[in-house]
Amino acid sequence: xxxxxxxxxxxxAAASAMVFTGCGSSDNQSKGSVDKKVQIExxxxxxxxxxxxxxxxxxxxFNAKHPNIQVVGTATNGREAIEQAQALKPDVxxxxxxxxxxxxxxxxxxxxxxCPTPVLMFSSLTHxxxxxxxxxxxxxAVDFLPKPRMDSAASxxxxxxxxxxxxxxxxxxxxxxxxxxxxxxxxxxxxPFEAPRGNPGGxxxxxxxxxxxxxxxxxxxxxxxxxxxxxMPAKMPAILMVQHMPEMFTASFARRLDGxxxxxxxxxxxxxxxxxxxxxxxxxxxxxxxxxxxGGYVCELAQSEPxxxxxxxxxxxxxxxxxxxxxxxxxxxxxxxxxxxxxxLLALRKAGAWTIGQDQDSCVVYGxxxxxxxxxxxxxxxxxxxxxxxxxxxxGGSERRGLRA
Numbered sequence: 288x289x290x291x292x293x294x295x296x297x298x299x300a301a302a303s304a305m306v307f308t309g310c311g312s313s314d315n316q317s318k319g320s321v322d323k324k325v326q327i328e329x330x331x332x333x334x335x336x337x338x339x340x341x342x343x344x345x346x347x348x349f350n351a352k353h354p355n356i357q358v359v360g361t362a363t364n365g366r367e368a369i370e371q372a373q374a375l376k377p378d379v380x381x382x383x384x385x386x387x388x389x390x391x392x393x394x395x396x397x398x399x400x401x402c403p404t405p406v407l408m409f410s411s412l413t414h415x416x417x418x419x420x421x422x423x424x425x426x427x428a429v430d431f432l433p434k435p436r437m438d439s440a441a442s443x444x445x446x447x448x449x450x451x452x453x454x455x456x457x458x459x460x461x462x463x464x465x466x467x468x469x470x471x472x473x474x475x476x477x478x479p480f481e482a483p484r485g486n487p488g489g490x491x492x493x494x495x496x497x498x499x500x501x502x503x504x505x506x507x508x509x510x511x512x513x514x515x516x517x518x519m520p521a522k523m524p525a526i527l528m529v530q531h532m533p534e535m536f537t538a539s540f541a542r543r544l545d546g547x548x549x550x551x552x553x554x555x556x557x558x559x560x561x562x563x564x565x566x567x568x569x570x571x572x573x574x575x576x577x578x579x580x581x582g583g584y585v586c587e588l589a590q591s592e593p594x595x596x597x598x599x600x601x602x603x604x605x606x607x608x609x610x611x612x613x614x615x616x617x618x619x620x621x622x623x624x625x626x627x628x629x630x631x632l633l634a635l636r637k638a639g640a641w642t643i644g645q646d647q648d649s650c651v652v653y654g655x656x657x658x659x660x661x662x663x664x665x666x667x668x669x670x671x672x673x674x675x676x677x678x679x680x681x682x683g684g685s686e687r688r689g690l691r692a
Contacts, residue, residue, distance in 0.1 A: 365389030503601030505623025507651025518675030534571035576607030605631025614639030
């Protein structure tokens with residue numbers, strides 16, 4: 288007998304009712320998803336009608352077309368949303384920032400304190416939308432969904448597919464309850480790194496120039512990357528990162544990290560020389576790869592086709608480092624939905640690189656690290672809070688053993 292697990296997503300965007308209509312059976316990305324009926328609590332914030340259809344009609348249409356994901360109710364404002372979250376105890380909440388009586392960030396904070404639940408935020412693809420979304424992720428949201436253009440059938444269809452996928456991923460996500468203020472000036476989240484023995488000034492110039500740390504992440508990755516980078520000292524080898532994000536978001540994310548970390552953090556630029564003490568984030572419009580040149584490395588960007596349905600893709604960065612960095616690379620794969628980065632990390636490990644993945648208990652979504660572990664791409668597995676220190680310890684160990692040891 289099929290067990291019907293209640294998965295209620297609380298939708299607080301007026302447009303979302305329209306894009307959810309017709310998710311149908313296209314949701315086949317998550318293992319076992321066909322066995323679960325997903326019940327969605329739809330909370331609208333606009334009028335009772337959308338393009339001639341009432342909320343009840345849209346809900347009925349959605350339920351008829353989608354056998355595994357169902358809208359089961361409606362609400363009209365943020366306060367009501369919190370009350371129903373406590374009463375219904377949903378498995379997933381999706382919401383908009385703009386709501387009557389209480390904005391989305393405040394609602395997320397209240398939900399995380401009262402009844403921690405995975406939250407997906409709808410966001411506009413603008414600079415302001417990026418700021419608000421990053422605030423929501425800081426407050427405890429696990430991921431975000433771009434608002435579609437309601438005058439574009441292609442945009443609505445793309446969003447429809449993404450919603451189905453992300454609601455399923457959120458079902459298995461771990462809600463994260465922030466324990467400290469989201470923004471603080473240049474904190475060090477962990478104990479300061481102890482410099483390699485015999486080298487009180489830190490890493491040697493050779494290690495600083497030759498070693499590269501490569502990081503890939505997706506769902507839940509903004510907070511995971513922040514955790515790792517904020518444990519790093521200012522003087523260390525460069526870091527190249529891929530986080531699955533839209534174009535408008537990556538610049539805002541890099542600026543936010545730069546204000547939090549001892550390292551300098553910036554968006555990568557094409558042809559830019561990689562410098563120690565700097566973390567480079569792939570821009571949302573391009574794949575990031577690394578190329579070796581005389582005296583170090585340079586970043587290369589390409590607006591080629593998506594890989595693993597992503598651009599930027601983690602596999603592109605990791606695979607580029609196989610021949611260009613080899614055993615001098617340290618590969619890190621963090622929380623995220625899907626399989627991006629796993630094959631590239633395996634290739635890196637076979638090339639002599641040291642690799643590490645985030646463990647299941649600390650992941651928001653245990654997808655990418657699980658795939659990497661399954662195929663044998665990981666040399667080590669660790670909780671998120673330990674990954675930064677393990678990277679530094681490995682760099683310190685290479686200092687003592689010789690660069691490529």
